[in-house]
Amino acid sequence: MFVLVTNYLINMPSFVINEKCDGCKAQDKTACQYICPNDLMVLDKETNKAYNQAVDMCWECYSCVKICPNQAIEVRGYADFMPLGAVVQPLRSTDTIMWSVRFRNKQVKRFKFPIRTIPEGTLESNGGFSEGNADLKSQNLRTEPDSLGTDLFTK
């Protein structure tokens, strides 16, 4: 591996669009740094832009793309097996996600799917089920049998 210089200009598969990234101004860390499950996103303190520090360890999970407040991150498919020209880009709202799929031949398809049925931050931990009155040594788990809808199977 070559010495890592701040080569965010050419970093992919997930890559940062210079013009759009503002380094999540005034936050202690960028949104993409917060979310990346593989700890790949880094903020270059000099340019105040984020970059993916190990592109070949990127799962293309799009967590950074989805969370970026400026929509500054996109994904260019792994160059070792994907021909150039396609873009798959999400726009995630509080309850749905809209995907734009642009093919290499420029055709575009759009898909919209629900992502949750109740607003974030409003769930009840027991799901509204009765907590049950099992004891610590019994086989019933929290909210059972109510959440099972039937009695627990035993031998």
Next chain:
Amino acid sequence: MNAAEFETIVVETDLLILGGGMAACGAAFEAAHWAAKNNMKVTLVDKAAMERSGAVAMGLSAINLYLGLKDGNNTVEDYVTYVKNDLMGIARQDLVANIARHVDSSVHLFEKWGLPIWKDDDGKYVKEGRWQIMIHGEAYKNIVSEAAKTALRELGDNGEYFERVFITEPIMEGGRCVGAAGFSVREKKFYIFKAKAVLDTMGGAVHIFRPRSVGEGLGRSWYPPFNSGASAYFTLKSGAEMTCQEVRFVPVRFKDSYGPVGAWFLLFKSKATNAKGEEYMVTRAGELDKWAPYGQTKPTPTNLRNLLMLKEVEEGNGPIYMHTEDAIRELLVDIPDEKEARRKLKELESEAWEDFLDMTISQALNWASHNIMPEETPSEIAATEPYFISSHSGASGAWVSGPEDLAPSDYFFGYGNMTTVNGLFAAGDASGASSHKFSSGSFTEGRISGKAAIAFCVDNPDMPVISDERIAELKEMTFKPLEIFDEHKDYSNDPDVNPNFIKPRMFMFRLQKIMDEYAGGASVGFRTSKALLEKGLEFLNLMKEDSSKLAASDANELMRCWENVHRMWQAESHIRTIMFREETRWPGYYSRTDFPEMKADWEVFANCKWDPETGEWEMIKREVVDL
């Protein structure tokens, strides 16, 4: 950067949950409830951010384990039989049954927490297959982690979680696991977590075998690259007995981007053929007789479906195609009305794309970049590289206790899901021989373990002691790669090329090369033998020596060092167990060329154990007991 810069922080808790994925979230949800009743503290430690950590980080398009017990759709016994057959007879039926009897409860909770589950006109879940239900699962992990965090918050001061803390090592005291050491990849902090009970839920292992793509696509493993063998390392180093360390999983998926095939095979009834259009599951059905009785069970075991496809590839009959175009045509054939057919096509198209966009976005990008329209063009499928994932169709993990009411006496040792080490529990990909639990079952197994671990804390109320000397030792060990880099970095003009150390990246490639070429990786058609395995072990031992020279220039690279130490241990236990089992039982996952057949006297668990006192490995056979 060196050890002295890291502040040591000691955290005392009752139950320590290691990991942040589905099993960890299930454990937090459940343990919080029992901890509140017993005035216990629960602490969870995640290497990433819980809302997108673990194998479900990207989302999922289906929940692969739901029985529908309340509607009488299936029985627990049916599921146990299915899992046993799929794993060629090797399954802990008590563990499988325990997960199966509780899993519907978890799925019903997910729905209440806001997970959109597909429903039919009667309001019933839409089934993908017998055990699988379809979901709009882009935010599956966000939702489940929100429930776990809420449950911990409800514990007040007795509930806490740490993110971006990487666990390096178990802490043992008098044969009991009493905590874990780790460090923050964000702040200069070294953590000692001291606990009455420890639950290992740190996922399976990826990047142990050389992947088929080694350029940018290296990261496009089917299972995520951040699941790096931490679970197996933790239980092995604690001295816990492990099971099924030979039972890797090799999924057959859409080629290169590894998109899911479940919806195509099960929901859309798609068929796979060789390049000549021959359906190998039909033309090669005779091969299955060799693997009786499991070869004749329906559905055909996963590894045997692989085998028939691998034979086509071996004989040069590729590419292998998933005929998406035929499947869609078949689904439209009974709709004579043109307008209705167009509407249905639109619906199928949306479902097909969502399947990828919910869980393997890269596959959608792959289709778009190749101008593939599934209704017009078939897509290539291929076998991936091997992974360690006991929640799917592999089985590697710790040997844990079954539930008191279901487990045969040999399988029960005090607390459900406790390993053979006192105070150490395992769930999800960390526990073995309970395959096919998937996301919902892993969450459920986390719940079972979380409750049992609180019971252990109640029965063992004294807070263990960890000496200052031990803490100092662990700190030195954890940060050694930083020290090594600091000491030698000025010797050469390249931070990665230096005769005094090895960087984790090349260390990983070295491991992958050994495993691929000697332990039956993808490049050798998943074949190996005693001679090859012995050679592999010889090279692994040299690697083990060199692991003391791993070097890191920052916290991120320090994490990579440790991830690869963890991988190395998973690799060694794999080689040793494959060598121990002198037969071929899962021929589509690997075959022993020196023992090419399945043998009745090997219908047993092949377990292994590393002794922390002597450093010796012990290989153990354990009986398979039918429920």
